[in-house]
Amino acid sequence: xxxxxxxxxxxxxxxxxxxxxxxxxxxxxxxxxxxxxxxxxxxxxxxx
Amino acid sequence: xxxxxxxxxxxxxxxxxxxxxxxxxxxxxxxxxxxxxxxxxxxxxxxxxxxxxxxxxxxxxxxxxxxxxxxxxxxxxxxxxxxxxxxxxxxxxxxxxxxxxxxxxxxxxxxxxxxxxxxxxxxxxxxxxxxxxxxxxxxxxxxxxxxxxxxxxxxxxxxxxxxxxxxxxxxxxxxxxxxxxxxxxxxxxxxxxxxxxxxxxxxxxxxxxxxxxxxxxxxxxxxxxxxxxxxxxxxxxxxxxxxxxxxxxxxxxxxxxxxxxxxxxxxxxxxxxxxxxxxxxxxxxxxxxxxxxxxxxxxxxxxxxxxxxxxxxxxxxxxxxxxxxxxxxxxxxxxxxxxxxxxxxxxxxxxxxxxxxxxxxxxxxxxxxxxxxxxxxxxxxxxxxxxxxxxxxxxxxxxxxxxxxxxxxxxxxxxxxxxxxxxxxxxxxxxxxxxxxxxxxxxxxxxxxxxxxxxxxxxxxxxxxxxxxxxxxxx
Numbered sequence: 001x002x003x004x005x006x007x008x009x010x011x012x013x014x015x016x017x018x019x020x021x022x023x024x025x026x027x028x029x030x031x032x033x034x035x036x037x038x039x040x041x042x043x044x045x046x047x048x
Numbered sequence: 049x050x051x052x053x054x055x056x057x058x059x060x061x062x063x064x065x066x067x068x069x070x071x072x073x074x075x076x077x078x079x080x081x082x083x084x085x086x087x088x089x090x091x092x093x094x095x096x097x098x099x100x101x102x103x104x105x106x107x108x109x110x111x112x113x114x115x116x117x118x119x120x121x122x123x124x125x126x127x128x129x130x131x132x133x134x135x136x137x138x139x140x141x142x143x144x145x146x147x148x149x150x151x152x153x154x155x156x157x158x159x160x161x162x163x164x165x166x167x168x169x170x171x172x173x174x175x176x177x178x179x180x181x182x183x184x185x186x187x188x189x190x191x192x193x194x195x196x197x198x199x200x201x202x203x204x205x206x207x208x209x210x211x212x213x214x215x216x217x218x219x220x221x222x223x224x225x226x227x228x229x230x231x232x233x234x235x236x237x238x239x240x241x242x243x244x245x246x247x248x249x250x251x252x253x254x255x256x257x258x259x260x261x262x263x264x265x266x267x268x269x270x271x272x273x274x275x276x277x278x279x280x281x282x283x284x285x286x287x288x289x290x291x292x293x294x295x296x297x298x299x300x301x302x303x304x305x306x307x308x309x310x311x312x313x314x315x316x317x318x319x320x321x322x323x324x325x326x327x328x329x330x331x332x333x334x335x336x337x338x339x340x341x342x343x344x345x346x347x348x349x350x351x352x353x354x355x356x357x358x359x360x361x362x363x364x365x366x367x368x369x370x371x372x373x374x375x376x377x378x379x380x381x382x383x384x385x386x387x388x389x390x391x392x393x394x395x396x397x398x399x400x401x402x403x404x405x406x407x408x409x410x411x412x413x414x415x416x417x418x419x420x421x422x423x424x425x426x427x428x429x430x431x432x433x434x435x436x437x438x439x440x441x442x443x444x445x446x447x448x449x450x451x452x453x454x455x456x457x458x459x460x461x462x463x464x465x466x467x468x469x470x471x472x473x474x475x476x477x478x479x480x481x482x483x484x485x486x487x488x489x490x491x492x493x494x495x496x497x498x499x500x501x502x503x504x505x506x507x508x509x510x511x512x513x514x515x516x517x518x519x520x521x522x523x
Contacts, residue, residue: 019406
């Protein structure tokens with residue numbers, strides 16, 4: 001494409017049931033006072 | 049829904065419901081902004097399954113209107129060309145997508161499983177930081193330390209409540225947990241025994257001000273803690289203005305010395321975490337200070353404080369703070385381009401995957417899968433609710449545990465928060481911090497607006513940084 005370059009694919013459309021729930025809780029990482037969930041790692045990806 | 053913004057020389061378009069991110073030319077950017085402003089594509093949830101391809105047809109009313117509106121700025125041929133690419137992406141499910149992948153089960157049907165605990169091993173502290181949300185360690189209650197017996201019961205409680213979850217998390221928190229380090233050590237040993245028995249994997253974290261660190265403690269921490277959070281605000285004068293010892297003495301030199309030593313021995317993840325207040329709105333300089341000290345992971349967070357406090361952040365500070373995040377993003381890029389990348393917690397996004405959509409819609413987990421436990425064994429939805437009687441969920445000594453607030457917290461997700469419905473950042477913050485919402489608005493469903501403004505900016509910067517570092521660039 002000449003006008004558009006996609007740098008992130010539609011990752012939110014990849015759905016795996018209810019999720020495995022094994023990933024880290026955001027307030028256990030480095031935060032404790034605000035909330036960013038999208039910077040947590042997917043445990044399934046990490047394990048590969 | 050899309051979100052269009054500019055970062056450095058980049059025109060960035062985020063397709064909110066799919067998470068796709070595009071870098072676009074100036075023409076495509078103008079077209080997409082026009083479409084967005086036209087309101088042709090309403091917020092998700094109202095028209096699931098909307099397929100916009102037809103609306104963007106070359107002879108359709110929208111195409112005719114936007115070609116007329118942008119005719120003076122761009123030649124007709126270029127507009128048609130860019131519009132065709134936009135239409136192709138929309139038809140491929142990468143622009144103007146709906147949120148039909150989000151099901152009710154993802155939102156409220158995950159089951160009452162507790163997998164993470166903030167364990168307050170000390171409601172006492174050797175520092176008296178002015179901005180402490182925990183009442184300088186006491187959390188509005190008596191000062192005291194967690195006993196090994198209550199600690200073990202907290203571990204048993206977590207394992208009992210964790211259902212089929214294998215990975216469990218325990219953060220040794222306070223107050224200052226190193227004031228009760230003997231119990232921390234005993235509890236780690238107990239946890240190691242119990243995880244084997246129960247088929248679990250417990251990940252330990254320690255959050256400390258670092259004053260009591262010594263080589264012996266560091267050796268233990270390095271052996272057993274998956275993550276360590278060390279508190280230091282940045283420049284010496286900034287740190288010492290807020291973070292003083294109980295006796296009112298400067299803590300910078302001692303803390304920084306201990307952290308530097310820890311840095312040498314640490315094998316594993318750790319973050320140096322600071323707080324910024326109204327008095328250091330130039331906090332990118334504090335991040336620079338921590339990065340220059342060589343810490344690989346830095347998190348500097350906005351202060352959480354009642355608006356009556358002199359150091360609290362207020363609405364009028366927001367424009368200045370947003371500018372500062374821009375400066376911080378440039379600093380981050382400067383380091384990255386020199387090959388000296390450090391991790392800034394809120395810019396740390398893996399855009400190519402990140403957490404699954406279920407995680408993103410279910411939020412931080414406070415009050416559902418995450419709890420805090422006080423030295424008395426009392427259970428609260430998270431560390432920021434500790435000491436508030438209305439939020440006490442029970443005690444680890446209770447025979448039966450029923451989380452009476454489960455439904456309330458479980459339902460506090462982005463689809464029940466009116467302010468989140470039309471917000472482009474909802475899949476990144478997941479509705480924000482419950483405690484901030486409650487303490488600001490006394491309503492779990494009404495997010496803390498100032499926090500939202502800052503979070504949106506941080507997400508823009510995080511995506512912008514990824515875009516900037518993604519070669520090759522558009523002409």
